[in-house]
Amino acid sequence: MERNTRQRSAIREAIAQADRPLLPQEVLDAAQQAVPGLGIATVYRNLKMLVEEGALQPVNLPGENPRFELVGHRHHHHFQCRQCQRVFDVHACPGDLGGLAPQGFTVEDHDLTLYGRCKDCVPSNDKPARRKTAEPGGHTHTHPRRC
Amino acid sequence: MERNTRQRSAIREAIAQADRPLLPQEVLDAAQQAVPGLGIATVYRNLKMLVEEGALQPVNLPGENPRFELVGHRHHHHFQCRQCQRVFDVHACPGDLGGLAPQGFTVEDHDLTLYGRCKDCVPSNDKPARRKTAEPGGHTHTHPRRC
DNA sequence: GTAGCTGCAAATTCTTTGCAGTTGT
């Protein structure tokens, strides 16, 4: 049976409080406010459990490590700010994209990511809104051109 | 100055021959046909160089390790087969998506990934077309719902 | 009381880097 530990509650709560998908490290930082001794392995284990039991859903963006958010947000996409690197939900969708694939291919689903500046990082503002996740050396950022 | 080694030629050639973006390991496998002793570190080093000099571009899909393809394909998107996991180019685009983001957000670019079955993996066929990249244990596959 | 959970440390996977030897030009 599944238990209700301080750790699990703190992790679930950290994600519920956030207004955007969080990285495992961000979940750890937030949940440690409530449970100081909390370890990163426990965060990973609980994120996996919570996803499996349907409480959370992973948010995978191109070239980014997985983030996590509550389920219940129905089908939606994401926006990543090029300045502060944070990710936000976008509750809009271009609609049916079945016609875009080559002949003979069957399209079942799609993922869409928008890039630009978030409300807190208007183009003139050069300092990130809040913290900026340290840029891992190996990250090759794709900068897709305009359509 | 930049040199012309057997290794670099083999790597460039492997990618030029492929009809789809390749993972570093796939590049290694292909290039080793021409240069048996080739090491994976050399592949990574050359992929990085070739990207920096503008010969290659990285292809990042959600939750996937980076793949590489030749540049020159103008703005395009990608299709991943749910059966064989291979990735293909899609030379179509839904167009302007600037209207989808929340108030105050500025959209500069976008990434789109389609999921479904490729031509070789029609829905009735349960065996992957060719090789299937071993499924890394940690991979949380997002299965976005229909729009 | 005991199965489930936790923290720590070791293991994995993917990628990068240090180094000594090799090779284009």
Added chain:
DNA sequence: ACAACTGCAAAGAATTTGCAGCTAC
């Protein structure tokens, strides 16, 4: 000749797993 390049092995970063002790029920 000599700087660029290569293979190997060690180092890194993100994530997973083994294990002995802890704790919710």
